Amino acid sequence: MRSLFAKTLLWFLATTAVAITGILLTTALTFTSTESRGPFGTLLTAQVEEAKVAYESGGRPALASILSKFQQATNIHVVFTDAKGTDLLTGQPRPELLRVPRRDRWRLPFPFRRPRAVIARRDSSGQYWLFLINQRENWTFFFLQPQHLWIIGLVVLLCYAFAYHLTSPVRRLRAVVDCFGHGDFSARAATNRRDELGQLATSFNQMADRIQTLLAAERRLLLDISHELRSPLARLGVAIELARSGEDREHLLDRIQKEADRLNELVGELLQVTRVEGDPSKQKMETVRLDELLGDLVYDSLLEAKAKDCNLLLKAPDAVMLTGDEELIRRALENVLRNAIRYAPVASSVDVELSRTGTTAQVSIRDYGPGVPDESLPRIFDPFYRVDTDRNRASGGLGLGLAIARRSVELHKGRLTAQNAHPGLLVTIDFPVAAAPAMETAKIPTPTPVSAP
Secondary structure, three states: OOOHHHHHHHHHHHHHHHHHHHHHHHHHHHHHOOOOOOHHHHHHHHHHHHHHHHHHHHHHHHHHHHHHHHHHHHOOEEEEEEOOOEEOOOOOEOHHHHHHHHHHHHOOOOOOOOOOOEEEEEOOOOOEEEEEEOOOOOOOOOOOOOHHHHHHHHHHHHHHHHHHHHHHHHHHHHHHHHHHHOOOOOOOOOOOOOOHHHHHHHHHHHHHHHHHHHHHHHHHHHHHHHHHHHHHHHHHHHHHHHHHHOOOHHHHHHHHHHHHHHHHHHHHHHHHHHHHHHOHHHOOOEEEEHHHHHHHHHHHOHHHHHHOOOEEEEEOOEOOEEEEOHHHHHHHHHHHHHHHHHHOOOOOEEEEEEEEEOOEEEEEEEOOOOOOOHHHHHHOOOOOOOOOOOOEOOOEOOOHHHHHHHHHHHHOOOEEEEEEOOOOEEEEEEEEOOOOOHHHOOEOOOOOOEOOO
């Protein structure tokens, strides 16, 4: 039997049947017991004493009246004899009745024996016997009434309802799992129960949501990676065009080599972030000059800014020290900066500012572009999320780059937030700073706006 519903129903029916049978047998045993401690034994003891008093005080008429009442109440034939077995009501000798008490000594205990036809009880003086002669075929269950069948039917109905209530969510969940396994990733289980089965359905739905997200992300992974590779490839193209027409070819060739190296590093960084998240012990911990790192990033981004006729303005008056992985920090800052340049209007500027407050270093990067819809702000750092679902050559999209930035920042116990600056988008990155030596906290000149050569 493989059906959980059938197993549950049969289990409860069997348990109920055992309970009902036990109650019936126990009731029959105590009701028909001839021992004085049972209810029937107590009744016999009282009846034989009453018959004795009636016979000795009123003779056969009084005895006949007592026995008649008892027979009408119990529907059992009653015989009252003396010690020799003579029926005191009719005077008929009944010596065969005296052999019943002797045979009872060797009878198996109830309920393993067949119910006997005669029950005997002697009075306290030993002079009289009261015999109950059974005229029924089923003495054990003679007290059962038709109403008991209604109770048994109700118990069976309740067992069926409970088994259905217990197993129906499992059947529905199985159907949902089958649909999900056949490719319908939108299939979800009903979660209208608050018990363990409802919690199981909720856990399945959470798992299904996660799997659906991962599968959707996998389908879009190539598009997102191609977007991240597009920026260094574009810079390579600009550098090549300038090398063909420019005078300082050696410098431009160095830039081409640098962008090619950066393109190679991009794939490695994608793997590095994932590797560090899986095993934090693999994260490089070193002292990083955040102000110098920002200066290098701004300088490296000049070619891309010049292509849009944009100015990069860096304000970093203080030397700020961080402890962490320099490449991961660089990748986070670079992704945010490149994104700001990508959305900056032509002939505008991108502001990059570094400040320190207490134990926190804050990097603010602002463009003056169209910004982001308010409903999309909480999600622009989610993996594979795009404000514009149709990624195009002009704008790219907000997908893997900002997601990598957030992951890198969070690995350094930092925080990455964004807000609309009207106009433009302001992205703020907070890092916990290391205790810097006095010589490194000296003021450095505030840079002037940086423009491409």
